[in-house]
Amino acid sequence: MLLQVTDLEMRYGPRLIQSGVSFGVERGTIFAIMGGSGCGKSTLLRHLVGLLAPAYGTVTIEGTDFWTADTATREQLRSGFGMLFQSGALWSSMSLLENVCLPLELQGKLDAPAREARAHEVLAWVGLEDAAHQLPADISGGMKKRAGLARAIVTEPPLLFLDEPSAGLDPISSRRLDDLVLELRERSGCAIVVVSHELPSLMAIADDGIFLDADSKRPIAHGRPRDLRDHASHPTVRAFLHREDPDHRPQPVGPQTPALNP
Numbered sequence: 001m002l003l004q005v006t007d008l009e010m011r012y013g014p015r016l017i018q019s020g021v022s023f024g025v026e027r028g029t030i031f032a033i034m035g036g037s038g039c040g041k042s043t044l045l046r047h048l049v050g051l052l053a054p055a056y057g058t059v060t061i062e063g064t065d066f067w068t069a070d071t072a073t074r075e076q077l078r079s080g081f082g083m084l085f086q087s088g089a090l091w092s093s094m095s096l097l098e099n100v101c102l103p104l105e106l107q108g109k110l111d112a113p114a115r116e117a118r119a120h121e122v123l124a125w126v127g128l129e130d131a132a133h134q135l136p137a138d139i140s141g142g143m144k145k146r147a148g149l150a151r152a153i154v155t156e157p158p159l160l161f162l163d164e165p166s167a168g169l170d171p172i173s174s175r176r177l178d179d180l181v182l183e184l185r186e187r188s189g190c191a192i193v194v195v196s197h198e199l200p201s202l203m204a205i206a207d208d209g210i211f212l213d214a215d216s217k218r219p220i221a222h223g224r225p226r227d228l229r230d231h232a233s234h235p236t237v238r239a240f241l242h243r244e245d246p247d248h249r250p251q252p253v254g255p256q257t258p259a260l261n262p
């Protein structure tokens, strides 16, 4: 198992956010963190990327317990994480090419020409080759997300975290990003953990997932989002996963609206 979370309890000071969180993510799997607003999805993501320490329980990466490991091991584990933040989090004064080169520079494995070549390759893959020299302020939200994805994967991390990748995107840009994520999984075999509210996106890409409940402060379902949508017994999970899902819109009741030009 690439990532294993066992009996995790998350708190801000004395305030309990979630407890009893356990799941594993294999290589080549897309895992969704689901739940209503404020249930603790971002908090869980912060625990997974090593920004917050568990109040109880463990986060294990390739068999190493992140929080009992020494600092050097932790840094080494962190260097294997790619992260796409909600906003794209690009450096505004740097071109897309410079933004995408940056993780390679920090990694220190390639010389400058090799870094540029690799960054061009990844920008071309996300369809931004022609925008390589533009600044983030001069491109659309969907392009920013794709640039953020390029930056997150340029070092080929084995574990990729996506925070609300489709938020704020129109349906076509969102679909395009989903296709890129699926292609990435095929090509690199990395494990991907995604936090998302976008049901069509979750249904399209996730193989497995966990549903956090704000009321009980515990996970209330675990499984493939499509299966949870169709078979979950918990009413909160069913209600959430049927919301806004175009495959499951209720059929109109009563007489059909008459055609405007019969």
Ligand SMILES: Nc1ncnc2c1ncn2[C@@H]1O[C@H](COP(=O)(O)OP(=O)(O)OP(=O)(O)O)[C@@H](O)[C@H]1O
Binding pocket: 012, 017, 035, 036, 037, 038, 039, 040, 041, 042, 043, 044
């Ligand atoms: N730094 C913090 N200190 C204290 N409480 C926090 C902090 N960050 C978040 N919280 C609280 O923890 C709870 C979970 O927040 P979190 O952002 O993880 O939820 P979420 O599921 O990601 O929400 P959303 O879907 O709205 O983004 C919320 O009640 C929030 O107010």
